[in-house]
Amino acid sequence: MTNRRKFLAAAGAAASVSMQAAPKLAIDGGEPVRQSALKADYWGTQFYDDKEKRELMDVLESKRPFRWYGPGKEPPMKVLTFEKEFAARMQTKYALAVPSGTAALVVAVNALGIGPGDEVILPAWTWHSCFNAIVLAGALPVFAEIDETFNIDPADIESKITKQTKAIMAVHLQGNPADVDRILPIARRHGLKVIEDCAQSCGASYKGRPVGSMGDIGIYSLQLNKTITSGEGGAVVTSDPVLFERAARFHDLGGLRAPHQQWLGTPQLETFIGSGYRMNEFTGGVLLAQVRKLDTIIGKVRANAKRVYDGVRDLPGIELRKLPDAAGELGTGVFIGFKNKERRDRFVAAMRSEGVPAAGPGGSVILPVQKHIENKVTVHPAWPSFTSERGRAIKYGEQCCPRTIAVLNRFGGVLMDPMFTAKDCADVVAAVRKVYPAVAG
């Protein structure tokens, strides 16, 4: 309590706006909260040190950059060790390393046996990879709205289910876990699989369980913008041995290598036609060092986000982004709802003038309004996703996601960083406390 009081005091005179005349906003010629603009950075790379260097040197010196074999006696086994540690951290039986989050989605969709004639429900606001992985399997993507969590609205899922629906993509967007306790019962009731896309939320949890461990299969991106990173990278997790075997086989041309076979026990499947999504040992080494830092990174981001939440939540009338489990959220950004887009845009502009860059929700796109999606453009005109009666009839575009567009238009916020100092967080609080009352109306 004392700390909180001290912290609010450090947020400056602007913290007691109700007691004084409203300070003049920087956008109107007033003194800005900060002289130099605050900037959230790429999280994982800020933690690169001798540990990543050692892992890379190990691989270089071993001359075994390929995960399965090479010259010399002692294989470094970086990728395999990463897989084992990642699975343990995510509380799943198995993990498979792949070159990207997109590759992880392709592998997961194929592991579930999703193909032509099947439908998969996904949120209207997410990354291209989600839609593309479904289409690349020949299946049909069906959009559901998001709600004020910025994640798929469980209340909108059921009306999108048809006899052809095979899976739901529960995407945990911008660090915030989707409301899994509302999604899983719908899936189970209709016999659907759940793919958890944790690309933007690696390390987040929901009611004590790591995201990725609650559905049938989970995926992560380990690309530059993500919690931990090797520049590019991805992982698939599951506790189902058959799904892991299908994923491992699909990622390596249909075959199953000895280390994965040992992990699984007796194989249950025949070889089938798979693709090539193996990770190399350099990437595995960097990710091994990074996964050991995951909890440090998220501990710092969460603490910073908490400082900001605690510093602004008492503002009269404030609407914060909904968090189905506040303790499990990563704290990627602190977002506030406004009455309309005009007020949100004024907030964003005014915050920028204060030296605290704000923005609308980011890192994803409103997929149904993308021209190539509306026009169902694929690599071949006979692509099976859109040649069935359902595929021909389905309409994308604005009409399938008006609520998604409305939510994204009226929310604005500030991205957080693990390396923000207490003073940086106090500046965010001071700027919000100065700008919000002036623009919220």
Ligand SMILES: Cc1ncc(COP(=O)(O)O)c(C=O)c1O
């Ligand atoms: C929700 C979501 N899924 C999948 C991906 C794909 O990950 P990658 O960029 O590693 O291919 C991303 C990337 O940003 C993402 O945001």
